[in-house]
Amino acid sequence: MTAAIPPAQPATDRPSPDPPSPDRPSPDEAPSAAHAPIGSRLDLEQSRRPSRKPWRRLRGWLSSAVVGLAAWVIPRLYTGYCRLVWATSRIDGGGREFMEAVTVKHGRFVALLWHQEVFTVAWSWRRHGGYTLASVGNFGRIITRMLERCGFQVFRGGSSTGTRRKLAVVPVMTEHMLRTPDPVLYGVTVDGSHGPPFRLKIGMLRVARACRAPIVLARCWYARRLELPTWDRTGFPLPFNRISQRMIGPYWIPPDATTADLERHREFLEAELNELAALSYEDVDRRPFTPPPGFPSGFRRRWHPRSPGLAMSPHDHALDDPPPWACRAGEPIEAPAPDDEA
16 A cells, blocks of 8 residues: 555553663664674675685685675666666656655564565665665675665675574664664565575564564566576566556564464465565566466465455554554664564
8 A cells, every 4th residue: 555644643552661671771772883784894894714825815815806896896887777777667656655654653664575576676765765684795795785885774694504604683683673763664585595485584574573663565576577597586677667666564563473473474474475476467567467486386366456455453554553562753662572583
């Protein structure tokens, strides 16, 4: 749904937050460096011990120089190409008014997307000052520079393999949202960087639960595209295009949701995000949806054509009727109990 910006509602029925414990700072404290998005600084601070063998040191230096050059050149090529595509294409939808409405009312949200549209994420949402996630390693270094060039702040970590690349990022993102008073807008591709495609991983739902934040689903898809031979058939838009941008929500996860409750929400939101993907194919292709490779087997459409989005709670899709425990703009978030699952 796309909504006009509603007036902020007074918070009269919210209980006062408990005093912070010594090991959990007040949620309205400024975030420490440990809980802030590290972005490109990670590549400067995290260095390997030099090898004793000269040829290995030379190879490491050459590799670092090549990646550094790529991290300078590729983001500039990316923004130039996307500028050409957007300038020559028709953009349907956008979701900007909806994002502003959610931000004005709640000050934060968690946006979920599929990795299939990852090529345009940085450019299509560049004007909203969001936070996102990139992997650790050489490719993550290039992606981070690309995202930063488009105005994002970037956490590093996620599902990469290898001890050096495995950084627990969900607790960091949770603490940052809890501690940061400014608007905090997260946007993450929730089938990870390696898949399986169109299967929602649960990490960002834990962030939304802990921070009492609304969840929105986002999609950007293209009529003229190449579908690359990757694990998720990543879309590559061409110039002179028709581009569909949609956002729907909000959805809510109660702060006292159990592990079983969280799994039910995960299954429900995965189905909703797949419905949104199917709708985007129909928007741009102008024909009935044909599931792409990797789409869940047995997928059946559930949305009404003129009313996208189903509700799991009475407050879902009701921007002017949030749950009483929801976070509100300008107010501190009550700190949750420690979550051993994160």
